[in-house]
Amino acid sequence: MARDIALVTGASSGIGEALARRLARDGLDLGLVARRAERLEALASELRAGNGVQVDVLPADLTRSGAVAELVEELARRSLDVDWLVNNAGFGTVGPFHTMPVERELEEIALNVEALVELTGRLVLPMVRRHRGVVMNVASVGAYLPSPNMATYAATKAFVLSFTEAIAVELQDSGVSVLCVCPGVTRTEFQERAHIDTGYVPAFIQQTADEVADEAVRSVGRGPVVVNGVLNRISLGALKFLPHVLTTRIAGGIVRPQEP
Amino acid sequence: MAQSVVVVTGASSGIGAALARRLARDRHDVVLTARRIDRLEQLARELAAAHGIQATAIPSDLARPDGPATLVSELDRRGLEVDWLVNNAGFATAGRFDRLPIDRELEEIRLNVKAPVDLTGRLLPGMVARRRGVVMNVASVAGFGPMPYTATYAATKAFLLSFSEALAVELSGTGVRVVCVCPGFTRTEFQEKAKIAASVMPSFTWMSAEQVADQAVRAAGHSGVLVNGTMNSLTTVFMRLAPRGLVARVAAAAMRGRV
Numbered sequence: 001m002a003r004d005i006a007l008v009t010g011a012s013s014g015i016g017e018a019l020a021r022r023l024a025r026d027g028l029d030l031g032l033v034a035r036r037a038e039r040l041e042a043l044a045s046e047l048r049a050g051n052g053v054q055v056d057v058l059p060a061d062l063t064r065s066g067a068v069a070e071l072v073e074e075l076a077r078r079s080l081d082v083d084w085l086v087n088n089a090g091f092g093t094v095g096p097f098h099t100m101p102v103e104r105e106l107e108e109i110a111l112n113v114e115a116l117v118e119l120t121g122r123l124v125l126p127m128v129r130r131h132r133g134v135v136m137n138v139a140s141v142g143a144y145l146p147s148p149n150m151a152t153y154a155a156t157k158a159f160v161l162s163f164t165e166a167i168a169v170e171l172q173d174s175g176v177s178v179l180c181v182c183p184g185v186t187r188t189e190f191q192e193r194a195h196i197d198t199g200y201v202p203a204f205i206q207q208t209a210d211e212v213a214d215e216a217v218r219s220v221g222r223g224p225v226v227v228n229g230v231l232n233r234i235s236l237g238a239l240k241f242l243p244h245v246l247t248t249r250i251a252g253g254i255v256r257p258q259e260p
Numbered sequence: 261m262a263q264s265v266v267v268v269t270g271a272s273s274g275i276g277a278a279l280a281r282r283l284a285r286d287r288h289d290v291v292l293t294a295r296r297i298d299r300l301e302q303l304a305r306e307l308a309a310a311h312g313i314q315a316t317a318i319p320s321d322l323a324r325p326d327g328p329a330t331l332v333s334e335l336d337r338r339g340l341e342v343d344w345l346v347n348n349a350g351f352a353t354a355g356r357f358d359r360l361p362i363d364r365e366l367e368e369i370r371l372n373v374k375a376p377v378d379l380t381g382r383l384l385p386g387m388v389a390r391r392r393g394v395v396m397n398v399a400s401v402a403g404f405g406p407m408p409y410t411a412t413y414a415a416t417k418a419f420l421l422s423f424s425e426a427l428a429v430e431l432s433g434t435g436v437r438v439v440c441v442c443p444g445f446t447r448t449e450f451q452e453k454a455k456i457a458a459s460v461m462p463s464f465t466w467m468s469a470e471q472v473a474d475q476a477v478r479a480a481g482h483s484g485v486l487v488n489g490t491m492n493s494l495t496t497v498f499m500r501l502a503p504r505g506l507v508a509r510v511a512a513a514a515m516r517g518r519v
Contacts, residue, residue: 065325096430098388102381109374113419114366117412121362128358143422151426152377158422159373159415162403166411167357169508174358224505240501244485248425 002079003054006134007031009062009119010089012039014188015138018213019086024051026217031056031080033071034089056080062089062115063107072122081130082123087116087160088138092153105152112156117163124167124176131175134220137164141184141227144236146244148252157182161225168224180225181216183207184232205231262341263314267291267383269322269375270349272299274448275398278473279346280315281307286477289314291340293331294349295321316340322349323371328378341390342383344480347376347420348398352413354515365412372416377423384436391435394480397424401444401492404499408512417442421485428483437483441476443467444492465491 006023010016012034020030024047032040037059044055056078060071075082090112093104120135127133140154143161147154164180171178185206212228219226227233239247266283270276272294280290284307292300292315300317307315316338320331335342350372353360380395387393402410403417424440431438445466472488479486487493499507 097381097427098384098431100381102378105377105381106374109369109377113373114369117365117369118362121357121360121365124358146422146425146429148426148429151423151430154426155419155423159419162406162418163411163415165406165504165508166408166414166511169406169408169512170356170411171358224508244425244500248429252426252429 002081003029004083005029005031005054005056005080006084006086007033007058007075007080007082007119007123008086008088009033009115010138011043012036015183015186015209015212016086016088017043018209019088019136019216020047022210022213022217023084023086024053024055027051027053028084029054029056031058031075031082033058033060033062035059035061062119063111065110065114068115068118068122071119081126083127083132084134084136085119085123085127086136086138087119088136089115090138090156092150094150094153096149097151100152108152109156112153113159116160120167124171127176128171128174133176135164135167135176135178136181136216136220137179138181138183138216139164141182141232141236142251143180143182145239145251146248148248154251165224177221178224179216179220181212181219181228182225182232183212183228186212186228205229262339263289264343265289265291265314265316265335265340266344266346267293267335267342267379268346268348269293269320269379270398271303272296275443275446275469275472276346276348277303278469279348279396279476282470282473282477283344283346284311284313284315287311287313288344289316291316291318291335291342293318293320293322295319322375322379323367325370325374328375328382332379332382341386343387343392344394344396345379345383345387346396346398347379348396349375350398350416352410354410354413356409357411360412368412369416372413373419376420380427387436388431388434393436394439395424395427395436396439396441396476396480398441398443398476399424401442401487401496401499403442404496405504405507406511407515408508409515414511425485432483437480439476439480439483440485441472441479442485442487442492442496443472444487444489444495446472446488465489 011032139160140157142154143157168178266288271292297319304315304317399420400417402414403421407414428438
């Protein structure tokens with residue numbers, strides 16, 4: 001018989017790892033997806049031992065075309081039904097767009113946008129048939145603000161926000177809950193790997209990955225979008241009433257490449 | 261010496277063809293690209309004859325992963341230097357997302373999002389080095405908010421809008437301008453192919469492709485976002501200021517039963 005799991009992409013670190021821990025604590029069996037198999041294995045052992053849940057490790061490079069279809073086949077082969085789909089995998093590139101290697105920008109779109117849409121497309125139909133399920137897409141506050149020096153990243157997140165809000169309405173009577181999670185500055189490896197200097201963002205605005213994950217899971221079923229953190233909600237609410245040209249310049253001041 | 265040209269993608273019909281005509285009238289040499297070579301060649305001949313400019317038709321399938329790179333190599337091979345890049349090619353799918361074939365949704369993302377990013381990434385460094393050029397991205401009013409029953413399309417346009425706005429700021433002072441054009445309902449083949457019933461909106465809100473193209477070219481003197489037409493401008497103000505959940509519901513009510 002098939003077993004229900006929560007499938008978490010980008011589960012090897014940061015918000016993805018925190019979401020996996022949070023869902024394991026709730027007693028959900030998990031499928032962990034990321035490129036780094038050994039990190040997933042370590043996390044899986046810990047979650048099995050700590051929470052008594054079953055955890056499947058599913059290493060995959062979702063930037064590769066064809067990877068999503070293979071992952072879905074592997075789920076079928078293992079008789080796993082995806083009850084929660086957590087599209088968290090993503091990365092950001094930082095710097096003026098015209099100086100960036102275009103291949104990397106396209107990979108960013110492949111992961112942040114294409115893989116998310118493809119996984120949703122391939123896994124939501126069985127959820128609709130069963131009249132239950134959760135689709136959680138992790139975007140960013142950058143979805144609301146065009147971000148100079150992070151133009152592609154913010155645009156991928158604007159895509160995710162618009163897409164998720166739209167399908168949330170389409171699926172409102174289907175039994176499937178759809179949620180878009182928009183974290184602000186979060187203390188994870190993400191900033192480090194994107195080489196963003198966030199030291200000047202006051203510590204009380206920054207959240208931990210655990211705080212983001214907890215707020216995200218508690219927000220399922222309570223509306224299509226959660227912006228993490230009261231301060232981020234207030235800032236976005238206020239910025240909405242400023243001209244976009246100005247807010248874009250403000251965002252350009254926030255996203256600073258790290259000094260070498 | 262290299263010849264400076266305007267490259268228009270999706271130039272075989274609709275707003276793309278109208279933009280090509282409008283730019284040819286301004287005496288720009290134009291490169292027309294799209295999949296349908298016979299229509300491109302016919303338009304190229306017409307524009308060359310009418311305006312005494314050089315018009316070149318280069319077929320390309322920009323939804324293919326190597327489509328943009330192939331087009332750029334072809335431009336290089338012919339010694340053409342791109343002064344204006346008009347990213348206009350795009351299509352829409354309509355219907356409930358879970359019932360749409362996923363391959364077509366992914367093709368839509370490749371054409372509407374990846375192709376403009378790819379072409380811009382390959383052509384922008386040259387423009388910045390020459391300290392002049394225009395990148396014109398054709399988005400849509402749909403880029404301003406979620407649109408149930410055309411979820412992927414609206415999201416691709418939200419991408420283009422955000423990307424263009426950020427790029428415009430990054431490039432201020434470089435001599436390169438970035439213009440994001442956001443048409444509303446326009447009388448073209450586009451709606452027909454997307455199977456969106458034209459009756460959704462009252463006829464006075466509709467514009468012709470020629471009006472859209474004319475406004476777009478006149479707006480290209482400065483970087484920024486152009487929303488075509490007064491009704492569309494008011495609509496986008498509502499979309500930005502109203503709660504997004506309300507925007508999605510209004511959009512859903514307008515689309516439901518018409519796709």
